[in-house]
Amino acid sequence: MTEDKIDEMIEKLCCCDKSRKAMCHPLLRLLPWVVVLALYVVFAVGYIGVRTDIEAKMMDMHFLFEIGLAAFIGISAAICAAWLAVPDMCGHKGLLALPLTGLGVFAFWSTLSGFTGEWGWPGVLEFQHCHSDATLIAVVPALAMAFFIRKGATTCPFLAAFMTALAAGGMGYISLRMTCSMDTVGHVLVFHLAPFIALGMILGLLARKIYKW
């Protein structure tokens, strides 16, 4: 009886089957997203306004290291998200180590900066321009990335959501550092990172629904 059910299902699936174009290489699929994202971020930064001391900051080794690290996390997370759109990641599961290692280094760097410099925790938690800027910068790329992954068939929805948040967060963090002149670790953690952490949590809660197939 059960074999009959399976046979019936196979007949139905073959009956309404048609030719389908295989998805192209994940990195090729990712390319348009990267280009559009870069243009969008440039536009967003231009709209918000670059910080006044940007020229001096571009000579600061610590600032450049942070920007470079955030770029590494964002780009590697985007690459992982592209591979996660395929059920078995085409055997590239090891790539996940890249953004996770970057994240670990970032956490260590931030902690070190806080202890050796100034934490500068904000006295009052209030809605600041950084929150609205972060929303402007990160939400559209995150939605675009989620849509991009949905076109595939991910078997790791939570991981896909996490990589989406990291990819959007990495680029968003760079943009906020370019536009906001507050450099204390406390301000950066609370007002530059917290919106992306919140974004990640929302995506994580909705992961199974967003990436359902």
Next chain:
Amino acid sequence: MKLSNESTQDSRWAELAFKAQKGDRAAYNTLLREIVPFIRSVLSGRLANPDWAEDIIQEVLISVHRSLKTYSHGRAFKPWLAAIIQFRRTDFLRRHYSMRGDKRVSLESPEFQATYVTGTAHAGEYKDIEAALDTLPPEQRKVFELFRIKGYSAKEVAKQTGMSVTAVKVSAHRAGKVLKKILQ
């Protein structure tokens, strides 16, 4: 020899999948029929109830149908399929165990007692089940009660009884067969 057969099988399925992507319905039909025993073999031994395998097989076949476009020709087919099988298995078990709470009935509830213990329609059945359980060795009965009646997972039962997870599943399955034979 075994590895050579497996790689031949994988190459064959990869070729069938590629043809199916091009719209070859015969190749698609052959592919779906040939992967069913493989799916069944992957699921066997990994489910508390072997009857669930058929439901999961159907879900996997639908998933293969939906996601065939993500398969890249030239790559191994089995890892791609195995990822889908694992995903659907986890999905199924999550749904099953999340629904379990709604179906739980306390043995002390008046409604249960009236229907299955003191009620005339089913009173005999409850006593028959108790009598059947009494025929099992004490350890096997405990495993069966925890696993199949109270709904603990195999891992939880293994922890409580000091057995391995595999031993718990085998013991519960054998107890189920004995009870089925007695109660039929």
